[in-house]
Amino acid sequence: MSISCTEKGRLIYALVSVNKTIAQKFDLCTDGFSQTRMDLLAQLQVDQTISQKELQKRVNVDHAAVTRHLKHLESTGMIARERSAADNRVILVSLTEQGATRIAQLREQKDEFLEDLLEGFSAEEQRTLAEMIQRIEANADALPKLKEESI
Numbered sequence: 001m002s003i004s005c006t007e008k009g010r011l012i013y014a015l016v017s018v019n020k021t022i023a024q025k026f027d028l029c030t031d032g033f034s035q036t037r038m039d040l041l042a043q044l045q046v047d048q049t050i051s052q053k054e055l056q057k058r059v060n061v062d063h064a065a066v067t068r069h070l071k072h073l074e075s076t077g078m079i080a081r082e083r084s085a086a087d088n089r090v091i092l093v094s095l096t097e098q099g100a101t102r103i104a105q106l107r108e109q110k111d112e113f114l115e116d117l118l119e120g121f122s123a124e125e126q127r128t129l130a131e132m133i134q135r136i137e138a139n140a141d142a143l144p145k146l147k148e149e150s151i
Contacts, residue, residue: 015136022117029113030106036061037069038110041078041103044095052081052091078102 027034039059044050050058056066070093073079078099084090095103118126 025117026110026113030109033102033106034069036065037073038103038106040066040069040073041095041099041106044079044093045100045103049092049094051084052093055093073099 023035030038036059040055043055043058052066052070055070056063059066061069070079070081074081077096080094080096081091084092121129
C-alpha cells in the first residue's frame with residue numbers, strides 16, 4: 001500500500017513536532033540546560049582541554065552559537081577559557097570542577113527523562129525506531145544542500 005504525499009507530509013510534520021516537544025521537555029527536566037550545552041560539557045569531560053574551534057566541530061554548531069553557549073557556561077563557572085600560549089589566536093576551553101559536577105547531574109536527569117520518554121516501548125521497538133530515524137537522517141543528509149550564494 002502506497003502512502004500519499006499528504007500522509008508523508010503529516011509524517012514529517014509529526015517528526016518535526018515531536019522533536020520540538022522533546023527539546024522543550026528536555027530543557028524543563030534539566031532546569032533549562034539545553035542539549036547543546038550538555039554536549040559541550042560532555043565533550044570537555046572527555047578531552048579535558050580542547051580548542052574552541054575543535055569543540056565547535058565536534059558538537060556541530062555554528063561559530064556564533066558555540067561562542068554564545070561557551071560565554072554562558074563560562075559566566076556560570078562551568079568552563080574556563082584562555083588563549084593558547086603557543087598560538088594567541090587559539091582559545092582553549094576546559095571543564096571546571098563545577099562543570100564536571102553539573103554534567104554528572106545532567107546525565108542522571110537525562111537518563112530519567114529518556115526512561116520516561118520511552119516508557120511502554122520494548123527494546124525491539126526502540127531499536128526499530130532508532131533504525132528508521134537513522135534512515136530518514138541518512139536520506140536527509142543525501143539531499144542536495146542549498147548553495148551559500150542562493151541563500
